[in-house]
Amino acid sequence: MIDACGLTKRYGEVVAVDDLSLRVSAGETYALLGLNGAGKTTTIRMLLGMVRPTSGSVHVLGTAVGPGEHALWSRVGYLVETPAAYPELTVRENLTVAARLRGVSASRRVDEVVERLNLAVYADKRARTLSLGNAQRLGLAKALVHEPDLLILDEPANGLDPAGVVEIRELLRELSHDRGVTVVLSSHILTEVARLATRIGVIHRGRLVRELEAADLNAFLRQRLSVSTRDPEAAEQALTAAGFVPVRSENGALVLADAQSVREPDVVATVLVAAGCPPTRLVVEQDDLETFFLREVGS
Amino acid sequence: MIDAVATEVLKTRRSRVPWVTAATFAVATAVGGLFMFILQDQDRARSLGLIGTKAALVGGQADWPTYLSLLSQIAALGGMLVFGLVSVWLFGREFSQNTVKDLLAMPTSRTSIVAAKFVVALMWCLALTFQLLVLGLLAGVVLGLPGWSAEVLGSGALVVVVTAGMTFLLTTPVALASSVGRGYLPGVAVMIGSVFCAQIVAALGYGAYFPWSVPALFSGVAGPDQASPGLLGVVLVVPVGAAGVVATSLWWRNADQDR
Numbered sequence: 001m002i003d004a005c006g007l008t009k010r011y012g013e014v015v016a017v018d019d020l021s022l023r024v025s026a027g028e029t030y031a032l033l034g035l036n037g038a039g040k041t042t043t044i045r046m047l048l049g050m051v052r053p054t055s056g057s058v059h060v061l062g063t064a065v066g067p068g069e070h071a072l073w074s075r076v077g078y079l080v081e082t083p084a085a086y087p088e089l090t091v092r093e094n095l096t097v098a099a100r101l102r103g104v105s106a107s108r109r110v111d112e113v114v115e116r117l118n119l120a121v122y123a124d125k126r127a128r129t130l131s132l133g134n135a136q137r138l139g140l141a142k143a144l145v146h147e148p149d150l151l152i153l154d155e156p157a158n159g160l161d162p163a164g165v166v167e168i169r170e171l172l173r174e175l176s177h178d179r180g181v182t183v184v185l186s187s188h189i190l191t192e193v194a195r196l197a198t199r200i201g202v203i204h205r206g207r208l209v210r211e212l213e214a215a216d217l218n219a220f221l222r223q224r225l226s227v228s229t230r231d232p233e234a235a236e237q238a239l240t241a242a243g244f245v246p247v248r249s250e251n252g253a254l255v256l257a258d259a260q261s262v263r264e265p266d267v268v269a270t271v272l273v274a275a276g277c278p279p280t281r282l283v284v285e286q287d288d289l290e291t292f293f294l295r296e297v298g299s
Numbered sequence: 300m301i302d303a304v305a306t307e308v309l310k311t312r313r314s315r316v317p318w319v320t321a322a323t324f325a326v327a328t329a330v331g332g333l334f335m336f337i338l339q340d341q342d343r344a345r346s347l348g349l350i351g352t353k354a355a356l357v358g359g360q361a362d363w364p365t366y367l368s369l370l371s372q373i374a375a376l377g378g379m380l381v382f383g384l385v386s387v388w389l390f391g392r393e394f395s396q397n398t399v400k401d402l403l404a405m406p407t408s409r410t411s412i413v414a415a416k417f418v419v420a421l422m423w424c425l426a427l428t429f430q431l432l433v434l435g436l437l438a439g440v441v442l443g444l445p446g447w448s449a450e451v452l453g454s455g456a457l458v459v460v461v462t463a464g465m466t467f468l469l470t471t472p473v474a475l476a477s478s479v480g481r482g483y484l485p486g487v488a489v490m491i492g493s494v495f496c497a498q499i500v501a502a503l504g505y506g507a508y509f510p511w512s513v514p515a516l517f518s519g520v521a522g523p524d525q526a527s528p529g530l531l532g533v534v535l536v537v538p539v540g541a542a543g544v545v546a547t548s549l550w551w552r553n554a555d556q557d558r
Contacts, residue, residue, distance in 0.1 A: 042557065048404040050556040067409075067552045074406035084397040088313045097309060100302040101407045142401060 001026050001150050001182045002047060006056035009042050009206075016042040018206040019056070024184055024199075026149075029176050031197035031214075032186040033293065039206035040186035041081055044154050047184070048078055061150065074103055077148035079156060083139030087128030091119055091138055094127050098142035109145055116171070117141040132159035140168065144175075151175070153185040157192055165189075169196050190293055202296050210296055221287040225261040227254045228281035229272060238275030244268065253281070303407050303415035307389070311419055316388045320381050324427050325434060327377045331369045332438035335361045339442065362446035363439060367455025370435045371462045371518035374428060378466035378514070379497070382424045383473045383490035389416045390547070391477035391486045399556065409551045416474070417544055421467060428463040432456055458518065465514040465536045469493065471543025478550055481558060507532040510539045 002024040009017040017039045024030045034040045045051040047058055049065040058065040063072040085094045095110045114123050117137045122130060130138060136159045143151060156172070157165045173196060175181040187193050193200055194217055202210045212220060229235040232252055239246045239254065244261060246254040261268055265282055272279050287295070311317055338361035393399040402412050436452075470490070477486030497511035506512030507528040513536055516528045 045557060050400065050403050052553075052555055070404075070406055070408045072406075073404045076404065078404055080400045082397070084401065086310055086313075086398060087396065088315075089310065093309060093313065097306045098401065100306050101402070101405045101412075103302065103406050105302075 001028075001061060002030075002184060003059040004043075004047065004056065005058075007043065007046055007053050007058065008055045009039075009046060009051060010054045015206050017046065017053075020203070020206070020208050021056075022201065022208065024182060026182050027176065027180050029172065029183040029185070029196055029198045031193040031200045032184070032203050033188070033190065033193055033200055034186070034203035035188060038203045040203055041154055042206075043203065044078075044080060044152055044184075044186055047152055048076075048080070050080070074146065075149045076152060077143035077146065077150070078152040078154075079139045079143045080154045082158065083135045085127035085130070085135060085138055085142075088126060090124050090126055091130070091141075092123045094138060095141055095145055099145045102146040104146045109147070113141045113145045116144070118167070133161055133164050136160055137164070140171075147179075149181060151181055151183045151185075153183065155187055156185055157187065157189055165192065172196060202293065204296070217292075218286075221292050222257070223262045223284055223286050225256040225265050225268060226281070226283050226285050227256065227268060227272070227279050228252070229254075229277045229279055231277045234275060235272055235277045235279075238271055238277065239268065242271045244271075300407075300411045300415065303411045304418055307415045307419040311389075311423065314388070316384070317423065320384060320423070320427060321430060323381050324373070324377065324431050327373045328370070328431055328434040328438060331366065331373060331435065332442060334369065335366050335439070335442050335444060338365075339444075361442070361444060363444050363448075363451050364446055364455065366435070366439050366444055367451070367459065368519045370431055371455070371459040372515065372520040374431060374459050374463040375466055375514040375518040375520060376494075378424070378427075378463055379469065379494050379511075380490065381427065382420075382463075382467050382470045383486070383493070385420050385423050386470045386474040387477050387483050387486035387490065389420055390474045391480075391483040394478070394481035394558075395483055403556050410548050413544075413548045413551045417471070417547075420470075420474070424463065424467045428460060431463075432459055435459075461533075462514045462518045465517065465533065468536050468540025468543075469511055469514065471540050471547065473543075475543055475547045475550065478547055479554075508535065510535045 002022060004020065004022040007017055007020040007022075008015065020039070020043060032040045032043060042051060046053050047060065047065070049069070061072050061075055063069050086097065089097065092110060092114065095113060096107070099105070099110055114120055117140055119134065119137055119141060122134055127135070127138065140153070140156060143153065151172070156168055160168060169192065172183055176183055194214060197214045200212055200214055200217070201208050226249070227235065227246070232248065232254060236246050236248065236254055239256070244256055245258060246256055249255050256268065262284055265284060269279055269282055393402065403409060472493070473486045473490050476489035477483065480486065493511045497506070497509065497515065500506055500509040501512040501516060506516050508531070510532070513528045513532040517533065
């Protein structure tokens with residue numbers, strides 16, 4: 001579906017994207033994960049032919065992206081950065097404009113996508129009256145109006161309330177599972193990415209620093225045992241004497257990061273009970289995605 | 300291409316800008332009619348308070364040839380601003396409102412979208428010219444201007460249409476400026492700069508060779524003692540118009556759209 005090879009974009013001395021290669025197969029949901037300014041949007045604009053790479057090449061649906069190759073976009077829907085719409089046009093008219101430019105003349109498709117994105121109430125209201133969340137829905141509706149095979153979405157959950165985020169996640173999941181739509185999205189909301197993507201690319205300072213299958217994500221998340229007792233000093237001495245390496249955390253708990261502690265917390269509990277300071281709290285904690293991500297990008 | 304034109308027509312129909320341009324041209328036509336009314340009888344105008352008691356208007360008689368010449372001057376001077384505004388709005392709004400990104404990766408080519416915008420601009424400017432002629436004719440009839448003949452009317456209307464056509468061609472660089480500058484202001488700046496330069500160059504006596512001065516000279520704004528720009532001057536307008544269209548299309552097709 002997408003084959004980007006050695007993509008680099010320089011603006012004078014600034015390297016926005018640096019030698020980025022990316023391959024997305026049909027049916028995948030691929031998430032580009034990165035901080036603001038990491039190069040996600042520039043990458044997406046290069047995939048869509050809006051920005052010409054300084055070097056490297058992009059093929060989308062088997063066609064080299066470049067000026068004059070516009071036919072391929074009939075199978076691609078996209079949303080780049082904040083949604084925009086013609087403010088004096090109604091929601092329906094904005095969708096009609098998007099549909100006609102994509103060669104879709106049937107108003108039935110407009111009606112369907114209005115229903116699908118829960119925009120029916122606003123269909124005949126001017127776009128200037130929409131909230132940010134509904135403007136985002138309209139942006140997604142424009143991307144979907146021609147039933148594309150490939151969706152490229154830049155921060156699709158932007159501006160949506162929690163219910164809206166869930167709704168869009170379900171929509172994208174349904175499109176992917178039921179219709180086989182390939183989705184490429186960028187996000188900095190890691191929990192969303194983890195729930196939706198089948199593969200994740202971590203982008204930092206323009207470089208793709210890691211790619212991983214979403215199913216393997218847990219393997220990359222570090223685990224540790226956190227222990228609280230009424231007498232932390234005695235507990236620390238007992239654990240040290242037993243060969244463990246406890247570290248006192250800011251909240252007074254003892255943290256054991258070695259594999260044995262994580263694997264056998266019962267052994268740790270036994271040592272503490274024997275030393276006369278039984279645990280009041282014993283829990284295996286896992287890195288949250290934010291911690292994982294910040295560790296990956298070295299922040 | 301038809302779809303692109305249809306979408307541009309829809310956006311234009313829903314906007315207030317066509318009404319603003321129509322109102323501007325209507326006011327300009329009314330001012331022309333008022334000018335004729337004053338010239339018909341300056342004592343009457345003074346008694347009505349339209350001009351000062353000691354003021355006197357010079358510059359023509361209240362007849363059809365003068366009035367038609369006045370309408371063509373409106374097409375030249377007013378057209379540069381109003382037709383320019385049309386181009387500024389059609390192109391600059393896509394950047395100011397950030398809607399351009401939704402036009403860039405479409406099965407409808409960017410060249411078709413640019414062409415559709417120029418087609419709509421041309422239709423819009425033709426409609427304004429038609430309005431200028433119709434309202435002008437109505438005002439002339441109501442005023443009962445003398446000197447009517449089919450020949451006078453035909454040649455006068457032709458000058459208005461040719462002047463408007465040349466003015467339209469000269470506003471295509473405004474579309475380029477609105478695109479490259481990504482908004483309204485650069486287009487407005489080029490539009491005002493064009494009018495300013497046209498005045499200066501014409502005053503220096505080289506207006507016949509400076510395309511932006513040609514429509515006004517062709518319309519007779521400089522008076523009967525100034526030579527008409529001639530065929531060369533009129534022909535020079537065409538490459539400017541064509542260059543504006545081609546450069547705008549090439550820019551949309553090839554420039555990085557990273558904002």
